Amino acid sequence: MALQTIEHVAAWRQTLDARRAAGQRVGLVPTMGALHAGHMSLIRRAAGDCDVVAVTDYVNPLQFGPTEDLASYPRDIERDGRIAAEAGAELLFAPPPGEMWPKPPMTSVQVSGLSEPMEGASRPGHFDGVATIVAKLLALSGPCWAYFGEKDFQQLAVIRQMVSDLSLPVAVMGCPVVRDADGLALSSRNAYLNQTERALAPNLYYALLAGKRAVEDDGETDPGAVTDAMAVSLEKHPEFGLDYAAVVDPLDLTRPVRIHGEVRLCIAARLGRARLIDNVPATPPDN
Numbered sequence: 548m549a550l551q552t553i554e555h556v557a558a559w560r561q562t563l564d565a566r567r568a569a570g571q572r573v574g575l576v577p578t579m580g581a582l583h584a585g586h587m588s589l590i591r592r593a594a595g596d597c598d599v600v601a602v603t604d605y606v607n608p609l610q611f612g613p614t615e616d617l618a619s620y621p622r623d624i625e626r627d628g629r630i631a632a633e634a635g636a637e638l639l640f641a642p643p644p645g646e647m648w649p650k651p652p653m654t655s656v657q658v659s660g661l662s663e664p665m666e667g668a669s670r671p672g673h674f675d676g677v678a679t680i681v682a683k684l685l686a687l688s689g690p691c692w693a694y695f696g697e698k699d700f701q702q703l704a705v706i707r708q709m710v711s712d713l714s715l716p717v718a719v720m721g722c723p724v725v726r727d728a729d730g731l732a733l734s735s736r737n738a739y740l741n742q743t744e745r746a747l748a749p750n751l752y753y754a755l756l757a758g759k760r761a762v763e764d765d766g767e768t769d770p771g772a773v774t775d776a777m778a779v780s781l782e783k784h785p786e787f788g789l790d791y792a793a794v795v796d797p798l799d800l801t802r803p804v805r806i807h808g809e810v811r812l813c814i815a816a817r818l819g820r821a822r823l824i825d826n827v828p829a830t831p832p833d834n
Contacts, residue, residue: 550632552624552639556647556687559640563601563689571598573691575717576636577684580604581621581735585725587634589694592722594635597692601638602631603684605647609655610676616820621738640687647683656682658705658712661800665813666701666824669790677702678709690716698724698732700811700826704800724825726752732825739821747786748823751816754780754792755827758812762829768806770794773829777814790815790822797828806831 553559563573574593578586582604593600604627611617624641631639655675662674685693693710695703707719725733730752731745740748757780761767767776777792796803797811806829813826 550628550636550639552628552641554640554642554646556642559642559687560689562638563691566599567690573597573688574600575685575688575691575693576600576602577681577693577695578602578604578627579606579620579735580624580627581738582627582630583733583735583737585696585698585733587630588725589696589722590631590634590636592720593692593694596720599638600636601640601688601691602627602636603640603688604628604631605640605642605680605684607676607680608644609652609679610673612670612672615670616736616739621735640684647680652679655679656709658709661701661705661708664701664795664800664802665791665793665815669815674702674705678705681706682709682713682715685710685715685717692718692720694720694722696724697721698734698825700797700813701800704798724827730756732823734823736821736823740819744786744819744821747784748818748821750781750784750787751814751818751823751825752827754778755812755814755825758792758794759827759829762806762810762812762831764832766832768831770802770804770806770810773806773812777812781814781816786818788817790817794829 574597576589656678657675703721710717729749731749754777758773758777761773761776773794774792781787793813794810809830815824
């Protein structure tokens with residue numbers, strides 16, 4: 548079936564309502580465009596679970612800070628449409644900015660606690676923008692299963708909490724990180740890397756693996772020692788500017804006093820024009 552691209556809010560609502568009225572389950576994949584193999588994995592997962600897959604393609608200005616890359620963020624709706632259709636999407640919502648926000652919004656959604664560490668500390672207001680646009684997209688799309696990648700692990704936690712707190716009729720589905728063969732997590736911002744930087748970029752993942760080895764092989768239970776292992780690994784490559792390395796509880800994103808069960812290791816760093824984030828789970832050997 549050919550991909551149907553929809554630009555208007557009313558038409559998007561009507562189309563999805565009609566699909567549900569026909570007894571179909573809707574799978575929703577919210578994106579900011581610049582689709583890659585990671586997005587395709589979400590679409591394919593949705594296609595396996597649901598009767599119809601709907602992808603949103605909207606670069607949300609609310610989640611960009613004043614010094615961030617909104618103006619240069621890659622946009623190519625036609626390319627995104629081809630990729631979405633190849634992965635199994637039937638519907639693409641690609642609204643112009645004026646359709647989503649005819650005037651600046653006076654409402655903001657904030658998820659306290661989960662929004663504050665890591666990305667929240669480095670990018671103040673970022674998750675308010677994320678939660679606001681995702682809440683709006685879910686409200687426009689109606690009851691659905693919504694698919695998000697674990698590469699943005701903190702974002703996934705924020706969205707899950709928002710959906711729970713607001714009793715939205717949405718099942719939030721987290722999907723594993725998709726990586727290139729050398730371990731680099733797929734991201735739209737990888738396009739900012741030049742050839743030399745791209746060759747260096749997997750060292751962010753290797754820093755996470757250094758922390759994972761400390762937990763799983765060495766039995767390290769001190770979160771500080773684990774983040775030190777991650778930082779030392781990345782310091783071997785001075786081209787990176789480490790933003791943070793963190794050990795957090797996978798549910799509430801707090802830092803444990805000691806590591807006794809599964810934790811999530813998170814890292815963010817700058818490399819050239821790109822700001823890269825990644826994460827892996829780690830479980831002590833006695834669990």
